[in-house]
Amino acid sequence: MMLSRLKEKAIHFLFFLTAFSAVVILAGIFLMLVLNAIRAFEDVGFWDFFGTRWNPSAYGEPSYGIVQMIVSTFMTTLGAMLIAVPLGVGAAAYIAEVASPRVREILKPAIEILAGIPSVVIGFLGIVLVGPLIADVFGLSSGLNALNGSILLAVMALPTIISVSEDAIRAVPTEYKEASYALGASRWTTLVRVTIPAAFQGIAASVVLGVGRAVGETMTVLMATGNATAMPHGFLDSVRTLTATIAIELGEVPYGTAHYYALFAVGAVLFIITLGINLVAEMITAKHRRLTG
Amino acid sequence: MGISRSPLGDEVTLEGFGMLRSARGGLLVGMVLLSVTVAGCGSRDEEEGRVAPSGKTGKVLIRIRGSDTLVNLVQRLAEEFMKKRSDIWVAVTGGGSGTGIAALINKEVDIADASRAMKSKEIKLAKERGVEPVGVVIALDGLAIIVNESLPIDSLTLEQLGRIYRGEIKRWSEVGGPDMEISLYGRTSASGTFVYFRDKVVKGDYSPRMKGMIGNSHIVEAVKKDKAGIGYVGIGYAVDEKGRVEAALKVLRIAKDASSPAVTPLKVENVKEGLYPLARPLYQFTNGKPKGAILEFIRFELSEEGQKIVTKEGFYPITPDHMKANKKVLGLSE
Numbered sequence: 001m002m003l004s005r006l007k008e009k010a011i012h013f014l015f016f017l018t019a020f021s022a023v024v025i026l027a028g029i030f031l032m033l034v035l036n037a038i039r040a041f042e043d044v045g046f047w048d049f050f051g052t053r054w055n056p057s058a059y060g061e062p063s064y065g066i067v068q069m070i071v072s073t074f075m076t077t078l079g080a081m082l083i084a085v086p087l088g089v090g091a092a093a094y095i096a097e098v099a100s101p102r103v104r105e106i107l108k109p110a111i112e113i114l115a116g117i118p119s120v121v122i123g124f125l126g127i128v129l130v131g132p133l134i135a136d137v138f139g140l141s142s143g144l145n146a147l148n149g150s151i152l153l154a155v156m157a158l159p160t161i162i163s164v165s166e167d168a169i170r171a172v173p174t175e176y177k178e179a180s181y182a183l184g185a186s187r188w189t190t191l192v193r194v195t196i197p198a199a200f201q202g203i204a205a206s207v208v209l210g211v212g213r214a215v216g217e218t219m220t221v222l223m224a225t226g227n228a229t230a231m232p233h234g235f236l237d238s239v240r241t242l243t244a245t246i247a248i249e250l251g252e253v254p255y256g257t258a259h260y261y262a263l264f265a266v267g268a269v270l271f272i273i274t275l276g277i278n279l280v281a282e283m284i285t286a287k288h289r290r291l292t293g
Numbered sequence: 294m295g296i297s298r299s300p301l302g303d304e305v306t307l308e309g310f311g312m313l314r315s316a317r318g319g320l321l322v323g324m325v326l327l328s329v330t331v332a333g334c335g336s337r338d339e340e341e342g343r344v345a346p347s348g349k350t351g352k353v354l355i356r357i358r359g360s361d362t363l364v365n366l367v368q369r370l371a372e373e374f375m376k377k378r379s380d381i382w383v384a385v386t387g388g389g390s391g392t393g394i395a396a397l398i399n400k401e402v403d404i405a406d407a408s409r410a411m412k413s414k415e416i417k418l419a420k421e422r423g424v425e426p427v428g429v430v431i432a433l434d435g436l437a438i439i440v441n442e443s444l445p446i447d448s449l450t451l452e453q454l455g456r457i458y459r460g461e462i463k464r465w466s467e468v469g470g471p472d473m474e475i476s477l478y479g480r481t482s483a484s485g486t487f488v489y490f491r492d493k494v495v496k497g498d499y500s501p502r503m504k505g506m507i508g509n510s511h512i513v514e515a516v517k518k519d520k521a522g523i524g525y526v527g528i529g530y531a532v533d534e535k536g537r538v539e540a541a542l543k544v545l546r547i548a549k550d551a552s553s554p555a556v557t558p559l560k561v562e563n564v565k566e567g568l569y570p571l572a573r574p575l576y577q578f579t580n581g582k583p584k585g586a587i588l589e590f591i592r593f594e595l596s597e598e599g600q601k602i603v604t605k606e607g608f609y610p611i612t613p614d615h616m617k618a619n620k621k622v623l624g625l626s627e
Contacts, residue, residue: 059491059498127511132518141476141521144504227481227505238504248481248505 033271036264040064043258049265052231054245056259064262066269068231072146072239073273076221077214079150079235080157085207087154088161089196092203095162096169097191115159119219126152126224138236144226147235152220157210164209168202169195201284208281216274218243242270352382353586359393359406361508362434362486362527363575366606367406367594373602374593381586390485397578398424403587405578408434408527409485425581429619431594433609435558436490436571437531438545439513441520446470448546448555451494451570457523458490460500465521477503478512478524490525493571517541525571528558529607536607547571564609574615575608582624595619 041049044064051065095107130151131143172195180190196203218241226238227248250263357367364387371383385406388396393405398419411419411426419426438454440446449457449468456462457475466472477500480487486509491499506512512524513531517539531544538544538559546555549570556569563569583591593599600610611619 053501055498055501057488059496127514135518141473142504142515142519144515222507223511227507228502229505230501238502240505248507 030271033264033268036261037268040258040261040265042261044262044265049262054229054240056249056262062259064258066242066266068229069240069242069245069266070269072225072232073215073241073243073270075146075232075235075239076149076153076225076241077211079146080153080214081207081211083151083154084157084161084210088158088206088210089165089203091158091162092165092169092206093191093196096166097187097195111159111162114155119156119217120223122152122156123220123223126220131224134236140236142226142238144224144238145236146225146232146239149221149225149239149241150235152224153214153217156217156220157213160213161206161210164206165199165203168199168206171202172198201287205281205284208277208284212274212277212281215270215277216243218247222247242266242273246270352380355381355383355404355587355590356402357383357385357393357404357406357577358388358396358402359404360390360408360485360575361387362408362529363406363432366432366529366575366603366608367577369602369606370594370599371590373598374590377593378586378589381590383590394426394578397426397580398422400424400580403579404583404591407485407576407578408573409489410576411578419580426578427580427582427622428576428578429591429595429622430574430611430615431577431591432575432600432603433564433611433615434573434575435528435564435569435609436486436525436573437528437558438523438525438547438571439516439531440523440543440545441516441518442541442543443520444470444543446545447543448548450548450551450553450555452550454547455494455496458495458499458503459497460502473521476519476522478506478515478519478522479503480512480525481505481507486525486527489573490571513539513542527608528564532559532607534605534607536604561609565612574611582622588623591623592625 049064050067051063052067053063053065054069056062056064091107091111095104099107126148127144130148134143134145134148134151135141136143176194176198177190180194185193221239221241222244225240225244227240227244228238229240230237232239246263246266249259355371357371364385368385371385375381375383390405390407390409393402393407394411394415396402397405398415399422407428411428416426438449444465446465446469453462453468457468458477458479460477462468462475464472464474479490479499487499491497504515506515506524509526509530512526516522516524518541528544531542532538536559544557544559546557547570548555556563558564558569558571564572577591577594579587579591582588594603595611595616603610
């Protein structure tokens with residue numbers, strides 16, 4: 001009797017440990033980032049860090065301003081959402097409400113496959129396909145710019161937006177729709193005026209998750225946006241995001257230098273941004289669950 | 294001329310980091326490999342993957358890491374060498390000269406590829422860790438300045454090039470070209486070619502509008518598509534197997550100054566004799582005098598057959614002077 005209870009407790013503890021490990025890892029990452037990032041400010045002035053010129057391997061005096069990188073990250077992400085949200089929500093509404101079961105059976109796996117395409121392949125498409133296309137359309141010499149990154153990130157965020165939105169639209173109680181039809185509303189009116197508004201929170205959550213995907217994406221933007229360190233003035237300028245900077249420079253930066261710690265500071269900024277995005281997503285989905293659950 | 298200086302000279306450059314494998318071998322393959330390096334700094338993982346099979350089959354393993362400029366060439370040399378010597382396995386990875394030299398210092402590799410000489414700081418660090426770096430020159434490079442084929446400009450002076458890359462000259466019309474904004478392509482700060490070119494040509498900070506590309510192939514692909522583009526790559530990336538310039542590209546002639554003639558890196562004698570202002574030797578470093586399989590591999594690289602492969606890959610064979618110096622370093626008789 002005693003033994004079996006002990007076993008029960010041991011197993012209970014074991015599972016507690018596995019569940020808790022995620023929290024420990026998260027805290028560990030955060031601590032490591034912050035502790036290393038703080039050391040950057042021994043050499044780099046706090047306000048210099050919020051300058052607009054990043055040039056750690058300068059010919060003369062190095063500079064560590066990251067504002068243009070934050071702007072770049074926000075620009076590519078915003079552009080991606082402007083493209084992906086209408087497309088994604090439209091696709092989700094179609095799959096959930098309009099498509100026949102057969103079409104749905106083709107579409108859903110296709111979207112899942114889209115989610116599985118490696119970012120390096122998408123980045124490659126950015127170089128050989130999207131870039132030249134943008135250059136042609138806008139009469140530029142090169143299509144490696146923020147717009148290119150936005151289009152590719154939109155493609156990458158689409159699967160998340162579609163599948164989460166679709167779930168949300170599906171979760172709208174049939175009574176709502178029936179009531180709408182009973183009042184004489186057409187299918188379109190019902191979808192646009194009843195179903196989608198009712199699923200709004202779920203759709204919002206999908207968008208926030210998509211934003212998180214776009215902010216954190218590295219390889220694709222690294223390949224397609226040209227990585228110029230100048231402050232961008234528009235979507236047709238080359239940009240260099242926070243993630244790309246870390247990926248490009250961390251590989252070979254001498255350990256323990258100001259540059260090394262500055263990259264951790266960039267990582268910490270990125271971490272704070274994604275943490276914020278995830279918290280917002282969590283809040284929205286929690287509210288959503290309360291409302292529909 | 295930097296071309297004939299000692300391999301252990303104090304040249305402050307740092308070789309690059311991307312490891313695009315081959316301009317002609319397909320960009321996609323390069324990009325995927327590149328992702329390994331970029332995303333995880335994972336050249337070590339890849340190498341460990343290569344240690345296993347040789348361990349199983351009992352082959353002697355030679356580990357090589359370093360320069361993006363050299364990675365294709367050394368890979369080709371290794372393949373040919375392994376055809377002859379089935380008992381030796383040569384594992385070649387890129388990652389940049391700096392990475393290769395660091396790995397040599399940390400005793401992680403047997404040979405470090407480098408497109409620059411070791412810095413005195415690196416030599417000092419190596420000696421502190423009990424590593425005695427020994428360098429040989431295995432090939433010559435004329436760092437090629439490439440533009441789109443359609444651009445009606447054939448030559449520039451070093452000074453013009455510097456002003457273009459500093460962002461002082463912004464339009465092609467200022468150097469006799471069409472009225473288009475110059476689209477600058479360079480490498481990223483982690484690359485050694487970035488530092489070599491900066492110290493040799495730019496002599497200041499690069500324009501922040503310069504696009505930072507992650508390997509030689511990445512620049513080649515971009516300039517092929519950009520009518521106003523200009524970039525710098527190892528000569529082997531600008532030409533095909535027969536030594537012809539890649540389609541849609543033009544390799545500029547470069548003059549040391551306004552009163553000197555503009556010289557092309559496409560002619561072997563220009564690079565060999567140091568007439569081309571951006572000619573540079575490509576090195577391999579070992580810990581102490583190479584012995585056994587490593588020595589055999591280096592001797593193969595320096596052999597007539599090895600130097601033929603160098604030419605085939607678009608780079609240039611070493612001069613008799615380099616050969617003499619190499620033999621002295623390796624302790625071989627004439």
